[in-house]
Amino acid sequence: MSLHLPTRQIAQSTRVTVGGKPNLQSRYLLPRTQRRNAWFDWGFGSSEKSPVVKKLTKREREEKMATRMFDRTSGDNIFDEEIKEPKQEDPGQDRQKARDASAAGMSIAYSAMKEHTERALDPDPRWRIRYQRKKVMQMVRANGELTKKDRIKLSEKQLLHKSPNLATSYKKLTKLSHQIVGKTLEDAITQMRYSKKKMAKEIKHQLEEARDLAIVSRGMGLGVPNGEVLKVPKNIQTKDGKWLQVQDPTQIYVDESWVNKGPYVTSRYQFHARGRVSMMWKPSTAIAFVLKEEKTRIRQHEERVEKQAKKKPWVHLPNRPVTAQRPYYCW
Template sequence: MSIAVPSRRIAGRCLFCQPLQIRPRIQHQQQRTAASNPGNGDDEPRQSNPVLDAYKIKHGVEPSKPAPQQMPKAGDLSASSIFEDDRRMQSQRQELTPSEEDVPETSKVQIGGVDRDAENMANVLDPDPNARERWERKKVIQMVRKGGRLNAQQMIKRTEREHLVRSHNMKTSVKKLGMLARQISGKTLEDAITQMRFSKKRVAQEVLKQLQYARDEAVVMRGMGLGAVEAKEGAHILNDATPAATNVPTTSVLAPTFTEEQKSGPVQIQLKDGKRHLVTDASKIYIDQAWVGRGPFGKLPDYRARGRVYIMRTPWTSLSVLLKEEKTRVRLHEEREEKRRKKILDNVWTHLPDRPVQWQRQWYAF
């Protein structure tokens, strides 16, 4: 198809055949003026502020100083450190201010080498004095009514020692730690330590450390296991369980149930499970109970095929141990023997009393 138009007209109207006009870019230059108000062309003086002028005259035009950075506090020692008490006393003496020195001496109480405020301690330790006085009054009335007599449980608490220790959470399961707890339960403390020392279980070494710690704590805090030492050196240590500390008269009721001949020599008793046991020292420590407690669960990734990741729950378990002395087992043995003897004697048939028969007749009716 053709168009009836001259070719010169088509060529003249073609835009690609005309030259393009290129305009050069002029770089923008920023201009600054010395006017007092750049935003406004009028150089009018600004209004004066008398308060600001007085502040500048008084304090000068120096920039404000930044607040001094607080020095970081030195790290603290562990509560079980042997240097903790001395360090705390030194820090408190250095931080003592004149305002604290003006406090009267009557309100200060020194506990463990540390000065404390009696009023602040009373607010925490004795928040309700009226309730405490009512409770003390009730207990005094009960003691007067009973005539100072103690029941069986109170007598046992005053004459026998015991100590409970709970360990930290160990990275093991309840089933695995329960086997070791049943293994050491009922054994003397030395035998249990020997068992854990040569055990092949991985957690047995942690149990060994806890038993050694429990032994040291029982000796220091409760005075347990010192019967042989006191008998040899003739020392008398007052603690919470001795009659001198509890103001209980040393009568035959408080004396041990075994005789004086049995005190010096070994005593053979029968345990609850029927086994025979030889007691050579009444103050020897043994494990009366041992049980486990379930702790929190941890999280551990389990990487599988095809980029899958599962979360495993790792168990944590604690071990609790109740320590007692051998005199407790001797008392329990004698209680069982007395109960068994009483049960046998109550069922024995006894003859009729030997006395004359009154109103004897040939017939049964009188």
């Protein structure tokens, strides 16, 4: 429906305002121009798309983006040899790999630009320079000698594993944490397998996951080279005062275990009298433990024995000077 003549004249007179834009009141009186692009929905929510969209699917767009990012390089970088050699052998090999990966549902849209590779390899250059300078100063100050802590890190292995937040309370999970600390990994998993607690199954899963990570990433629990073990089992005393017999020094055990509180999660409403309502909050808790090898307990036992041997004998009345003597009574 067209506007009346007086209204149209008003609309045309208010077309040009300050800055060349109509004000908000008169903007709705002006005629509108419909603009369409390649992604315009012809059916207003229907499944019909423009011809351009029909030709270019999501997989093809990902492949096009991957090819464009792969071919875009500026300057020399450390991956030039790896990038150029396959192209000399077969120029279409990389594109075929991109198509195969895209067909399998994988996205390989990475960039080989010099700026991007430098940012990935060295994200914070100033921090790296400060860290290297600090380490050089420490090495010069120590005259190239390693500290006891550094020697232990080089000779002994350990793994810190943290679980996600579990839907249980802090007190309930603490009991299970105390149950596995100090035991070998196999004994801890056995304890959780036959435990009646609900979270024991989840802790068993976390222990098995930590065991796999320790074996794969740290090389723990693989045994002594050439399959050798201690010919004579060694009896050691733990820090809790218990005596153990160690046959394999690379056996994994749970050295530490602790529990951290997580955020509270709302579960549902709790209705009270007189139309009052309150929220019920469920706690969440996470457990963490440190896995080490038996060689660590052997070293700690030997250090305790050596420290005890160096101690001086206890004397009932030691020969020491008497101080704070006064020639008069204090009352």
